[in-house]
Amino acid sequence: MGPARADLLKKELGIFLFKDLLEHYPLRHIDKTIITPISQIGADTDYVQVSGQLINLSVVGHNRSKRLVGSLKDGSGELELVWFNSIAWIQKSLRPGNQYLVFGRAGFYQGLPQITHPEIESVLSESPTVKNHLEPVYPSTERLKLKGLGGRQMAKLTESLFQLLSENDIPEIIPRQIMGILKLARRFESLRQIHFPDNPEIYARSVYRLKFEELFVAQMRIGLIKSNRHRYSQGIVFDHVGILFNKFYGDKLPFELTKAQKRVLREIRGDTANGRQMNRLLQGDVGSGKTIVALLSMLLAADNGFQSCFMAPTEILARQHFDTIRSMLGDLPVSIRLLTGSSKGRERKQILDELAGGAATILVGTHAVIEEVVVFKNLGLAIIDEQHRFGVEQRSRLWKKSQLHPHILVMTATPIPRTLAMTAYGDLDYSVLDELPPGRQPVITAHRYDNNRSQVMDFIRAEVSKGRQAYLIFPLIEESEKVDYESLMQGYENVKAYFPEPKYWISLVHGRQKSEVRAINMKRFAEHDTQIMVATTVIEVGVDIPNATVMVIESAERFGLSQLHQLRGRVGRGAEKSFCILLSGSKLGKESMERLKIMTSTNDGFKIAEKDLELRGPGDISGTRQSGELNFKLASIVEDRELLMVAREMAESILKQDAELSLPEHILLKKHLSIEAGQTQWSKIS
Ligand code: ADP
Ligand code: MG
Numbered sequence: 001m002g003p004a005r006a007d008l009l010k011k012e013l014g015i016f017l018f019k020d021l022l023e024h025y026p027l028r029h030i031d032k033t034i035i036t037p038i039s040q041i042g043a044d045t046d047y048v049q050v051s052g053q054l055i056n057l058s059v060v061g062h063n064r065s066k067r068l069v070g071s072l073k074d075g076s077g078e079l080e081l082v083w084f085n086s087i088a089w090i091q092k093s094l095r096p097g098n099q100y101l102v103f104g105r106a107g108f109y110q111g112l113p114q115i116t117h118p119e120i121e122s123v124l125s126e127s128p129t130v131k132n133h134l135e136p137v138y139p140s141t142e143r144l145k146l147k148g149l150g151g152r153q154m155a156k157l158t159e160s161l162f163q164l165l166s167e168n169d170i171p172e173i174i175p176r177q178i179m180g181i182l183k184l185a186r187r188f189e190s191l192r193q194i195h196f197p198d199n200p201e202i203y204a205r206s207v208y209r210l211k212f213e214e215l216f217v218a219q220m221r222i223g224l225i226k227s228n229r230h231r232y233s234q235g236i237v238f239d240h241v242g243i244l245f246n247k248f249y250g251d252k253l254p255f256e257l258t259k260a261q262k263r264v265l266r267e268i269r270g271d272t273a274n275g276r277q278m279n280r281l282l283q284g285d286v287g288s289g290k291t292i293v294a295l296l297s298m299l300l301a302a303d304n305g306f307q308s309c310f311m312a313p314t315e316i317l318a319r320q321h322f323d324t325i326r327s328m329l330g331d332l333p334v335s336i337r338l339l340t341g342s343s344k345g346r347e348r349k350q351i352l353d354e355l356a357g358g359a360a361t362i363l364v365g366t367h368a369v370i371e372e373v374v375v376f377k378n379l380g381l382a383i384i385d386e387q388h389r390f391g392v393e394q395r396s397r398l399w400k401k402s403q404l405h406p407h408i409l410v411m412t413a414t415p416i417p418r419t420l421a422m423t424a425y426g427d428l429d430y431s432v433l434d435e436l437p438p439g440r441q442p443v444i445t446a447h448r449y450d451n452n453r454s455q456v457m458d459f460i461r462a463e464v465s466k467g468r469q470a471y472l473i474f475p476l477i478e479e480s481e482k483v484d485y486e487s488l489m490q491g492y493e494n495v496k497a498y499f500p501e502p503k504y505w506i507s508l509v510h511g512r513q514k515s516e517v518r519a520i521n522m523k524r525f526a527e528h529d530t531q532i533m534v535a536t537t538v539i540e541v542g543v544d545i546p547n548a549t550v551m552v553i554e555s556a557e558r559f560g561l562s563q564l565h566q567l568r569g570r571v572g573r574g575a576e577k578s579f580c581i582l583l584s585g586s587k588l589g590k591e592s593m594e595r596l597k598i599m600t601s602t603n604d605g606f607k608i609a610e611k612d613l614e615l616r617g618p619g620d621i622s623g624t625r626q627s628g629e630l631n632f633k634l635a636s637i638v639e640d641r642e643l644l645m646v647a648r649e650m651a652e653s654i655l656k657q658d659a660e661l662s663l664p665e666h667i668l669l670k671k672h673l674s675i676e677a678g679q680t681q682w683s684k685i686s
Pocket of ligand 2: 290385
């Protein structure tokens with residue numbers, strides 16, 4: 001291929017190496033033995049192949065609407081063919097009166113069947129290049145088609161490449177054992193068959209094999225990172241449980257830990273005592289009690305003479321953690337500081353000095369914590385709460401704050417589907433709080449339309465009269481911030497009309513307020529000075545006010561599932577029965593309806609996370625946007641989740657047998673992994 005076309009291929013499709021071409025998989029195959037009569041083309045016809053006589057060909061229109069139009073007649077009817085590009089060239093190459101074979105996506109224009117930019121070849125000309133009847137259809141672009149690199153040419157290229165290759169060039173990398181267990185087709189053969197299948201069964205087997213390979217290779221890579229960390233990383237040792245931990249546990253802890261909390265603490269203890277660096281993901285549903293696990297871990301660090309920091313995604317949350325922790329600690333001799341964007345001037349300088357000097361033991365804060373100027377004397381543990389708001393890059397900065405990497409505990413706000421956790425966070429150790437504290441009653445969730453608002457208000461009034469509190473949440477989405485802000489203020493006025501002062505007091509909390517104002521409003525609600533809070537999603541994560549029993553979400557159709565679940569998690573935190581009311585407009589799209597239905601049918605965050613993944617696909621799940629590693633060429637972590645589990649299991653068993661991949665049967669796999677390693681950024685950080 002000449003340099004110009006090669007360049008174009010690289011630019012348009014990222015194809016540069018043989019490997020790229022081999023992995024440019026066909027979208028589908030068409031059976032070229034099937035020719036559809038034109039009269040049978042219907043509204044639901046997709047790609048078709050038609051054979052007939054070209055009866056005329058002419059250029060119509062001017063300038064931008066200039067196009068080449070032809071008709072193809074086959075005895076049953078007439079099909080219009082249209083080209084907008086490279087008109088002259090195409091016109092020159094076609095002869096009206098001749099027979100042609102035409103392939104493309106059929107549509108209708110003014111009631112007539114039509115194919116735009118069809119693939120067209122003379123029936124008399126060269127015999128089809130691809131011998132068997134299942135011909136690959138490749139994704140291509142208009143520019144490539146123009147330069148003669150459309151689907152047909154791609155097939156030719158790929159076919160000629162296969163003529164140069166043999167199994168030696170593309171050796172089997174999957175260990176024989178696994179090939180046997182899963183009865184996998186061989187690698188080289190699968191690659192060839194996925195392009196040029198002998199029949200549909202072999203094609204399916206090849207796809208299965210190649211999907212497995214993608215998932216397996218990814219799991220191997222993740223597994224290697226993890227096992228290397230386990231074997232070689234050096235960590236700070238927390239070798240004893242001391243007086244702070246024990247005193248807190250014995251005297252201050254107001255409740256018995258759940259079994260799950262105890263188990264997770266044991267896991268963390270194990271990680272931090274063995275001389276390796278901990279890198280652990282803690283998953284737990286909303287309200288499962290992650291904060292206390294964090295606090296006890298920090299006390300463990302303190303007992304061993306180390307500082308810790310606890311990072312939260314919002315200032316409200318950081319402040320709340322700070323207040324909770326401080327009041328729970330009571331008179332225990334632990335110095336705890338709060339650092340946020342609003343810590344300024346002398347106060348800020350003092351905090352920084354205390355951290356550097358070691359006078360401060362626990363730092364709670366927002367992103368402010370990871371700034372360059374924040375220096376610790378001996379940071380031993382970093383905890384990241386509600387991690388989906390933090391990018392990998394930000395997390396990595398924590399590492400640099402200590403000579404030995406501090407132990408890292410990442411806590412999720414809402415559960416992440418298992419398959420996603422396995423891929424995006426698979427290199428981390430994993431703990432799960434799969435149990436809620438006792439006495440919780442499931443939140444009762446209902447969906448109501450806007451025109452029922454007054455009943456909803458009556459309901460709130462009834463709850464408030466029982467001494468409870470309510471949240472009313474309005475969406476605030478950045479692109480339309482101004483409109484949203486106005487609707488928030490409008491909503492606030494409406495609520496005020498239902499709940500007039502001085503009988504009722506309302507806290508208003510949103511992102512445009514000064515943080516002091518926001519903090520005061522939060523505080524008043526927390527102390528039950530106000531009965532109702534009108535807020536935006538700034539309170540989405542973590543806010544913990546057990547006396548609140550009603551959560552009303554306005555325009556609920558505009559929220560994503562995990563956000564709704566998070567918001568709902570703000571109630572149902574005390575012993576009283578709690579309610580979540582999703583208000584929406586009456587015109588709902590299918591997906592919005594589906595989301596609201598899921599919310600009213602389950603309280604289980606793990607289930608909701610799975611549904612979310614199904615509805616939106618991996619790319620959009622909050623917090624994993626940076627995870628390019630989730631996009632496989634063939635496999636999908638939604639549709640192929642079972643295969644993913646199998647791949648995971650197989651990868652683990654290989655690494656257990658042979659962590660260095662030094663056995664002869666693993667040499668090719670090892671080589672393959674080291675070749676591939678440069679191409680994907682597998683974050684070692686979590
Ligand atoms: P989340 O996991 O959502 O961060 P929190 O840590 O905020 O949950 O805990 C939710 C509430 O449950 C808090 O009020 C906390 O004090 C309480 N809690 C945590 N653990 C227990 C427990 N073992 N028994 C009773 N209440 C608990
Ligand atoms: Mg929390």
